[in-house]
Amino acid sequence: MSAARGFVPDPPVRVKEYKIGCIGAGMIMAECHLAAYRQAGFPVVAIASRTQQRAEAVAARWEIPAVHATPSALIADANVDIIDIAFPPDQQPALIREALAQPHIKAILAQKPLALTLDEAKALRDEAASAGKILSVNQNMRYDQSMRVLKQILDRGELGTVVVGTIEMRAIPHWQDFLEDYDRLTLANMSVHHLDVLRFLFGDPDAITTVARPDPRTKFAHTDGITVSTLTFPNGVLALSMEDVWTGPREEDFDSDIYIKWRVEGTQGVAQGTIGWPNGSPSTLSYASKRATDGKWVTPAWDTMWFPHAFIGVMEQLQYALKSGEVPALSVADNVRTVALVEAGYRSIAEARTVRLSEISVD
Structure with missing residues (x-):
């Protein structure tokens, strides 16, 4: 049904010629990046991690020909064109700078958050x-x-003028151990997905109000466990992003009802759906439009999932930018604006007020 209505849920692979060196061998690399790259035919030529033994195990699983003892050794490998980093954000900037200094490295794919502070993110951009x-x-x-697909519906104007959009997450993340050493938790490491995709859908907001409370399940000290952010946009859109990482006492064998739901309402239609990540299933979308579906609900379908298939598009847009000379779809300059939005959310929590994005410099 997606094809019948002209929707493209997964972008085509246009370029796959650049050799990738992977830094990190944890879950996100082993289960998502490398699974996606194998499916797309992207050449992964080397891997390194904090422990060589872990890197060797992942290399054997995915038939990666070279294992380096350290990330620095991988960055120095002249056979590598692209550095793909899946490392803690406090250690990521140093690796990015090492890669920028190597003449043979053509491009770098970093994780989000790009850095722990906005100033560091801007410095890396520059x-x-x-x-x-x-x-x-x-x-x-x-x-x-x-x-x-939602973005394609919006770009066609099939919902008319957008009035309100919401993302409601009730799911339990696996907090990596390194997060215990940071003073920021959900907003920087989970909400960043939702805040960024709201920018993708609606443009840059002009203000954010975020409230938070600790999560009872998370044992280490933190402030932003459960978070709720409301965003206003210059075009009048009101959006809400909620990250309920508690969701109830799941340790006591409660029946699971975890989910991520989203909904966008416009003057000419409504779209709603789910993100499949918490349950390991494809995401969903249904919409009804006065302009395009005679007010009847239509449900495009696809077999691919956010994890791991989205990682094909992420690496492909970088390879295409290298080949074409165009700005990457996920440029660092654009991402600095997402980091600024997260920063504004933290300021809103700390000062218990609405923060305008004009208060946060991205220059």
């Missing part, structure tokens, strides 16, 4: 520009199939 290298940030929710 250093990449000075080096003449592409730095892209893995905001993979923009390649979730429901989000891409």
Whole structure:
């Protein structure tokens, strides 16, 4: 049905010639990046991680020919064109800078959050520009199939003028151990998906109000466990992003009803759906439009999923930017604006007020 209505839930693979070196061998690399790259035919030529043993195990699973003892050794490998980083954000900037200094490295794919502070993110943006290298940030929710089809519906004007949009998450993330050492939790590491995709759908907001409380399940000290952010946009759109990482006492064998739901309402139609990540299923979308469906609900379908298939699009847009000379779809300059939105959310929590994005400099 997606094809029948002209929707493209997964972008085509236009370029797959650049050799990738992967830094990191944890779940996101082993289960998502490398699974996607195998399916797309992207050449992965080397891997390194914090422990060589872990890197060797992942290399054997995915038939990666070279294992380096350290990330620095991988970055120095002249056979690598693109560095793909899946490392803690406090360690990521140093790796990016090492890669920018190597003449043979053509581009870098970084994880989000790009850095722990907005100032660091801006510095990395500027250093990449000075080096003449592409730095892209893995905001993979923009390649979730429901989000891409929703964006196509919005761009066609099939919902009319957007009035309100919501993302409601009731799911339990696996917090990596390194997060215990940071003073920021959900907003920087989970809400960043939703805040970024709201920018993708509606443009840059002009204000954000975020409230938060600790999550009873998360044992280490934190402030932003459960978060709710409302955003206003210059075009009048009101949006809400809620991250309920508690969802109830699941340790006591409660029946699961975890989910991520979204809904967008316009003057000419409504779209709603789910993100399949918490349950390991494809995301969904249904919409009804006075302009396009005579007010009847239509449900485009696809077999691919956010994890791992979105990671094909993320790496492909970087390879295409290298080949074509065009700005990558996930450019670091654009991502700095997402980091600024997260920063504004934290300021809103700290000062218990609405924060205008004009207060946060991205220059």
